[in-house]
Amino acid sequence: MLEVQDITMRFGGLTAVGGASLKVVPGRIVGLIGPNGAGKTTLFAIIAGFLTPTAGRVVLEGTDITGRPAHERAKLGIARTFQIVQPFAGLNVRENIAVGAYLRHAGAAEAHARAEAVARRLGLGGDLDKPASSLTVAGRKRLELARALATEPRLLLLDEVLAGLNPSEIRDIVPVIRAIRDEGITILMIEHVMQAVMNLCDEVYVLAQGEMIAEGTPREVCVDPKVIEAYLGRGAAERLKAEGARP
Numbered sequence: 001m002l003e004v005q006d007i008t009m010r011f012g013g014l015t016a017v018g019g020a021s022l023k024v025v026p027g028r029i030v031g032l033i034g035p036n037g038a039g040k041t042t043l044f045a046i047i048a049g050f051l052t053p054t055a056g057r058v059v060l061e062g063t064d065i066t067g068r069p070a071h072e073r074a075k076l077g078i079a080r081t082f083q084i085v086q087p088f089a090g091l092n093v094r095e096n097i098a099v100g101a102y103l104r105h106a107g108a109a110e111a112h113a114r115a116e117a118v119a120r121r122l123g124l125g126g127d128l129d130k131p132a133s134s135l136t137v138a139g140r141k142r143l144e145l146a147r148a149l150a151t152e153p154r155l156l157l158l159d160e161v162l163a164g165l166n167p168s169e170i171r172d173i174v175p176v177i178r179a180i181r182d183e184g185i186t187i188l189m190i191e192h193v194m195q196a197v198m199n200l201c202d203e204v205y206v207l208a209q210g211e212m213i214a215e216g217t218p219r220e221v222c223v224d225p226k227v228i229e230a231y232l233g234r235g236a237a238e239r240l241k242a243e244g245a246r247p
C-alpha cells in the first residue's frame with residue numbers, strides 16, 4: 001500500500017532522516033517507534049505531504065506521490081493525526097469532525113451526517129453539540145481521530161494518539177484503533193506507549209537518529225540488541241545480558 005523509499009530529510013546541516021525506508025502492507029497496523037528526536041514526526045510529515053524530502057520517494061499503491069501536495073494526498077486516501085491536538089476551539093464537536101468530511105461531501109447536511117456517524121463510532125455521539133474546547137484530553141484525542149476518519153482514508157497515520165492518556169483511557173481506546181483496522185483502514189502509528197505497541201501492531205519499524213535500525217514483530221524488535229542500545233545507550237544489550245546471566 002505504502003512504500004517509503006530511501007528518504008533523507010536535511011534541515012540545514014542537520015540530517016533528521018537519513019536514507020530511511022519502510023513498507024506498509026494493506027490491512028495491517030504498523031508501528032513506528034524510536035527514541036525522542038529520531039525523525040518519526042519528520043517522516044510522517046513527508047508521507048502526508050507537509051514536507052518535501054531532500055531525497056527519496058513516497059509511493060502509494062504503485063504511484064510516486066513524492067511531489068504531490070498534502071490536499072491531493074488526502075484525496076488519495078492518506079489522513080494523519082497530529083501529536084499536539086488542536087481542535088477548532090470556536091466550533092462544536094460535530095463541526096470539527098465535519099471539517100474532515102467536507103473533503104468528500106460538499107454539502108453541509110451530508111458532511112454533518114457523515115460527522116455524526118464517525119462521532120458515534122468513536123464514542124463521541126453524546127458530545128456532538130459541545131464546544132470542542134470543553135472536551136477532556138481523552139475526548140480531544142478521539143476528536144482528532146474522528147477528524148482524520150471523516151476524510152474516509154485508506155491509510156491512517158496516527159502520531160502518538162495515546163500520549164497524555166492514563167492507563168484506563170489507553171485500555172479504552174486500543175480496541176477503537178483495532179476496530180478501525182478491522183474495517184479495512186490500514187494504520188501506520190508513531191507510539192511511545194510500548195504496551196499498546198505490543199498489543200496493537202502487526203509489525204514495527206524502529207527509527208534511531210534518522211536511520212531505520214530494525215523491523216519485525218513487536219516481540220522481535222524488543223529483544224533486538226540494536227534497539228536496546230538505541231534506547232538505553234551503547235553497551236546496554238551486553239550489560240543486560242550479563243545481568244540476566246548472573247546467578
Ligand SMILES: Nc1ncnc2c1ncn2[C@@H]1O[C@H](COP(=O)(O)OP(=O)(O)OP(=O)(O)O)[C@@H](O)[C@H]1O
Nearest residue numbers: 011014015016034035036037038039040041042043
Ligand atoms: N522544521 C525543522 N527544522 C529544523 N530541525 C527540525 C525540524 N523538524 C524537526 N527537526 C529536527 O529533526 C530531528 C527529528 O525530529 P522529529 O520531531 O522528527 O523526531 P521524533 O522522532 O518525532 O521525536 P519525538 O518522539 O520527540 O516527537 C530533531 O533533531 C529535530 O530537532
